[in-house]
Amino acid sequence: MIQDQYSHHYVLTxxxxxxxxxxxxxxxxxxxxxxxxxxxxxxxxxxxxxITKNIGWVLSRLSIEMRRFPRIxxxxxxxxWIESYNRHFSERNFAITDAAGNILGHARTVWVAMDFxxxxxxxxxxxxxxxFPIADLxxxxxxxxxxxxxxxxxxxxxxxxxxxxxxxxxxxxxxRYLDLIxxxxxxxxxxxxxxxxxxxxxxxxxxxxxxxxxxxxEGPDKCQGDICEIALPDGRKAVTARIFWQExxxxxxxxx
Numbered sequence: 001m002i003q004d005q006y007s008h009h010y011v012l013t014x015x016x017x018x019x020x021x022x023x024x025x026x027x028x029x030x031x032x033x034x035x036x037x038x039x040x041x042x043x044x045x046x047x048x049x050x051i052t053k054n055i056g057w058v059l060s061r062l063s064i065e066m067r068r069f070p071r072i073x074x075x076x077x078x079x080x081w082i083e084s085y086n087r088h089f090s091e092r093n094f095a096i097t098d099a100a101g102n103i104l105g106h107a108r109t110v111w112v113a114m115d116f117x118x119x120x121x122x123x124x125x126x127x128x129x130x131x132f133p134i135a136d137l138x139x140x141x142x143x144x145x146x147x148x149x150x151x152x153x154x155x156x157x158x159x160x161x162x163x164x165x166x167x168x169x170x171x172x173x174x175x176r177y178l179d180l181i182x183x184x185x186x187x188x189x190x191x192x193x194x195x196x197x198x199x200x201x202x203x204x205x206x207x208x209x210x211x212x213x214x215x216x217x218e219g220p221d222k223c224q225g226d227i228c229e230i231a232l233p234d235g236r237k238a239v240t241a242r243i244f245w246q247e248x249x250x251x252x253x254x255x256x
Contacts, residue, residue, distance in 0.1 A: 002043060002131070002133050003039075003042065003043075003133070004081055004082070004133035004134065004135040005079055005080070005081045005135055005137065006035065006038060006039035006042060006079070006080050006081070007035075007077055007078065007079040007080075008031075008034070008035050008038060008077065008078050009075065009076075009077045010031065010075070010076055010077070010078070011073065011074070011075050011076075012070045012071065012072055012073065012074050012076065013072070013073075014072050017071070017072050018190070019187060019190065019191075019252075020190060020191060020248075020252040021071050021072050021252075022069040022070070022071055022194070023069045023070040023071070023074075023076075024182075025064065025178055025182065025195055025198055026175045026178050026179060026182070028064060028066075028096070028105075028107070029062065029064075029174065029175055029178055030175055031078050032062070032064075032078070032080075032094055032107055032109060033059065033174065035078045035079075035080045035094065036057075036080055036092055036109065036111070037057075039080050039092075040057065043131045043132070043133070044127075044131050045124075045127055045131050045132065049127070050113070050124070050127075053122075053126065054115060054116050054117050055113050055114065055115055055116070055122045055124065056113075056114055056116060057090075057111045057112070057113060057114070058111065058112050058113075058114040058202075059109060059110075059111060059174055059202065060089065060110045060111060060112045060201070060202055061108075061109065061110040061144040061199075061200070061201050061202070062107065062108070062109050062110075062144065062198075062199070062200050063107060063108045063109075063141060063142070063143065063144045063197070063198070063199045063200075064105060064106075064107045064195075064197070064198045065105055065106055065107075065141045065196065065197045065198075066096075066104060066105035066194070066195065066196065067103060067104055067105055068098075068104050068105075068249075069104070069194060070098070070104065074098065074099070075098070075099040076096060076097065076098055076099070076104060077096070077097045077098075078094055078095075078096055079094065079095045079096075079097070080092055080093065080094050081093055081135035081137050082132055082133060082134055082135060083108075083134065083135070083139065084134065085132045085134075087113075087123050087124055087125045088112065088113060088121050088122070088123065088124070089110055089111060089112045089113065089121075090110075090111045090113075090132065091108070091109070091110055091111075092108075092109045092110075092111060093106065093107065093108050093109070093137075093139035094106060094107040094108075094109070095139075106139055106140060106141045107141075108139055108141060108142075108143055108144060110144065116169070119205075141197075144199050144200075144201060145199065145242075147199060147201055147219075147227065147240040147241065147242050148219040148220055148224070148227060149215075149219075149227070149229055149240070150215045150216060150217030150218065150219065150227040150228070150229055151217045151218050151219065151220070151227075153217055153218075154215040154216055154217030154218075154227075154229075155184070155215070155216050155217060156213050156214070156215055157180075157183075157184055157213070157214040157216075158211065158212070158213055158214075159180055159211070159212055159214065160209065160210070160211045160212075161176070161206055161207070161208060161209065161210050161211075161212070162208070163208065164176075165208075166207075166208055170207065170208065171205045171206065171207055172205065172206040172207065172210075172238075174202070177200070177202075177230060177238070177239045177241075178200070180212075180214055180230065181214065181216075181228050181230070181239075181241055181243075184214060184216050184228070190252075191248075191251055191252040192247060192248060192251050192252075193245040193246065193247060193248060194245070194246060194247075194248050195243050195244070195245060195246075196244045196245065196246040197225070197242075197243070197244040198241070198242070198243050198244075199241060199242045199243075200239060200240070200241040200242075201239065201240050201241070202238070202239055203236075203237045203238060203239065203240065204232070204236050204237060204238045205238070206230075206232070206238050210232060211233060212230050212231060212232055212233075212238060213230070213231050213233075214228065214229070214230050215228070215229045215230075215231065216228050216229075219242075224242065225242050225243055225244040225245070226242065226243045226244075226245070227240075227241075227242055228240070228241040228242070228243070229241075
């Protein structure tokens with residue numbers, strides 16, 4: 001029986017938490033990819049099926065809004081469903097809940113079918129339409145917006161991608177881009193603040209040895225949060241992102 005929703009239950013361990021004992025954005029992103037993969041496999045549109053035509057899913061856009069972050073030993077659940085699809089991409093949403101079923105946050109994603117031979121967008125019309133069940137379940141957060149470039153006064157960090165930044169395709173792993181972005185801020189910032197909304201768009205793949213610039217600044221509208229851009233030396237954008245921060249309910253201290 002085809003399930004239009006798929007859930008996976010977890011417990012946050014100490015080794016998975018961040019320096020404040022919370023679930024980090026990087027792990028949330030890993031769980032999103034993991035649950036999306038599991039649901040796609042269950043539907044027969046996952047890696048094993050698509051790779052027969054040398055096709056795979058690539059995360060193109062991601063937006064996360066969190067009301068509260070799980071803490072060490074908290075039980076939590078990711079539930080995923082497909083909102084829409086066409087022959088090139090699929091929109092998939094997520095709800096994150098605690099052990100009592102209370103909403104902790106939501107996420108929106110866009111996945112593009114990629115032809116691994118040509119590294120271009122693939123056509124997935126060969127796969128049965130009923131394998132893409134559309135769930136009649138709203139997602140209350142807005143879709144990933146167009147993200148502007150940071151202003152001319154942006155701060156710049158330089159980084160060269162290394163072995164542990166790569167995935168099995170030998171391109172930079174999605175989560176490593178988030179690591180690079182989040183490492184821009186000092187520890188004291190995360191002791192006081194948490195990301196309330198995070199948007200990221202992936203434009204161009206990076207590889208081993210690529211040296212990139214991370215630019216962090218304000219967009220044209222100062223109410224647009226912190227704007228981040230990862231760019232290659234020739235000016236091509238690899239990633240654009242945006243973060244809105246809010247004060248932590250309880251700022252971190254060693255007595256927490």
